[in-house]
Amino acid sequence: MLQLAVILPTYNERKNIARMVARIDAALQGFVWEAIFVDDNSPDGTADEVRRIACEDSRIRVIERIGRRGLASAAIEGMCASAAPIVAVMDADGQHDPILLPGMYAAVTSGDYDVAYASRFAEGASTEAWGRPDRVKASGFANAIARRVTGVDLTDPMSGFFMLHGETLRADANRLSGVGFKILLDILATVDQPLRVKEFPLNFAARMEGESKLDRTVVFEFLIGLYDKWLGRIIPTRFALFATVGALGVVVQFAMLWLVLSVILHERFVYGHWSGGEITFDIANTIAALAAMTFNFVLNNELTYADKRLRGMVPLLKGWAKFALTCSIGILSNIASADALKxxxxxxxxxxxxxxxxxxxxxxALSSKFVWGKYG
Ligand SMILES: Nc1nc2c(ncn2[C@@H]2O[C@H](COP(=O)(O)OP(=O)(O)O)[C@@H](O)[C@H]2O)c(=O)[nH]1
Ligand SMILES: [Mg+2]
Incomplete structure (x- = not known):
């Protein structure tokens, strides 16, 4: 009988798949297991590589998502796609050692624990092989904040390597935020009954091949932690981030307006031409608004939608244009509604x-659909 499903979210991990499968196979000797790779249509052909292996080994499956991005939602969908009573989530880049899987399985099936997870910061764990002291520090900091604000008292609530009963997950799956990559924290903070958690020290390794996708998003981890606790129940986290970026944009607009006006006024002073106060102001304000919008676009791309970040010149330019279009309609509705109320x-x-x-x-609503995700 199927005992365990291992879910591996992937984005550009083609070169790591075969080795990952071999390592899981070696670690799970004697178990009846399956591994589901949830790939977001990686350009490097990760999904094809999984299919190649799956043709020979029917324990291997792939879910290829088109027009979607995001680690947390990939993990959730993978966990919901298996009939196995126990599900695990781990990275596909070799940083999480499958050797821990049997021990984790024993813990969650013993009846003493609901969740088993691997911690980079538990007694006996190590992060030296990672070779990234900067990220160790950043993660430690984000973890401390997350612990404080969510009350989830684990040494590494941001861990992406854990195991639990599929039932526990499914019972609350529709209430999970699915944003970002703090999926374990999300689960622990969402379920109503407190879960009994067993910690396993992890020797966190350097990734085997390829590069990290989450490197620059530690700031995001941090913001998410704060928002989830303070506002998460009332305002969706992603909207809270979006609104914060928007508020910063207002500051940028005023600063730019002041800057441009002082430049134009300075020009007028130097060259002696004057094109009329109204026009000067309108031009300056248009420039300022464009600057603020671009600022908002960049920040939203880096933070609010860090998990679906647009990269490369063409996607960025397209995204910017769509964002600009969305915002200009937003401005019109803003003015119209204010006018009506007045x-x-x-x-x-x-x-x-x-x-x-x-x-x-x-x-x-519009930009999350049309700029950062084809199908929402
Ligand atoms: N499906 C999916 N997987 C992702 C995404 N971003 C990262 N991953 C996978 O999540 C795991 C952890 O990501 P990684 O880039 O190694 O992050 P890091 O270990 O924090 O540097 C890896 O297996 C990635 O391939 C995503 O947007 N979608
Ligand atoms: Mg990694």
Missing amino acids: RLHISDVVAVLVGIVLASVWNF
Whole structure:
């Protein structure tokens, strides 16, 4: 009878697949298991590589997602795609040692624990082989914050290597945020009954081949941790990030407006031409708005949608254009709604605020669909 499913989210891991399968096979001798690679249509052909191996070994499966990105959602979908009573999630790059799987399995099937996970920071664990002291530090910091704000008291709540009963996961799958990559933390913070967790020290290795996709997103881990605790229940985390970026954009717009106006005014002073106050202001404000929008686009791409980040000149330019289009409609709706409210004799401040809220929701809803994900 099928005992265990190992879920491996992948993005550009073609060269690591065969070795990963061999290592899992070696670690799980005597078990009835399957491994599901959840690949987000990696350009390097990871999914084809999995299919090649799967033709010879029916324990290996692939879920290829088109137009989707994201580690957490990949892990959730993989876990929900198996009939195995116990499911595990691990990285496919060799940083997580499959040798821990049998011990984790024994823990979750013993009845004493609901979840087993591998910690980079537990007693007896090590991160030396990783060769990235900067990231060890950043992760430690993000972990400390996450522990504080979520009350989940583990040495490494950001770990991506864990195992639990499929049932536990499925019972709450529709309430998980699926954003970013703190999936274990998400599960622990979401389920109603407290889960009994067994920690396994992990010798966190350097990745075998290829490069990290999450390197620059430690800041994101940190922000997510804060938001989830304080606002996560009321406002979706991704919207909270989007709104924060938007608020920073307002600051950028004012700063740019001031800068451009002072340059134009300076020019006028030097060359003595004057094109009329209104026009000067409109030009300056347009430049400022474009700058703020570009700033928002870049920041949203790096933070809010770090897990679906657009890369490369063409995708970035396309994304920027779509973002610009979305925002300009947002601005129109902002002005129109504020105007309508003012006519109803509602105070200016309230009218403007309602306009801003409406435009933010609009921008968020549209850009998350059309800029950072084909199908949402
Ligand atoms: N399906 C899917 N997998 C991803 C995505 N981003 C990262 N991964 C996989 O998640 C695992 C961890 O990512 P990695 O880049 O090694 O992050 P790091 O270990 O924190 O540097 C690897 O197996 C990646 O291939 C994604 O957007 N979608
Ligand atoms: Mg890795």
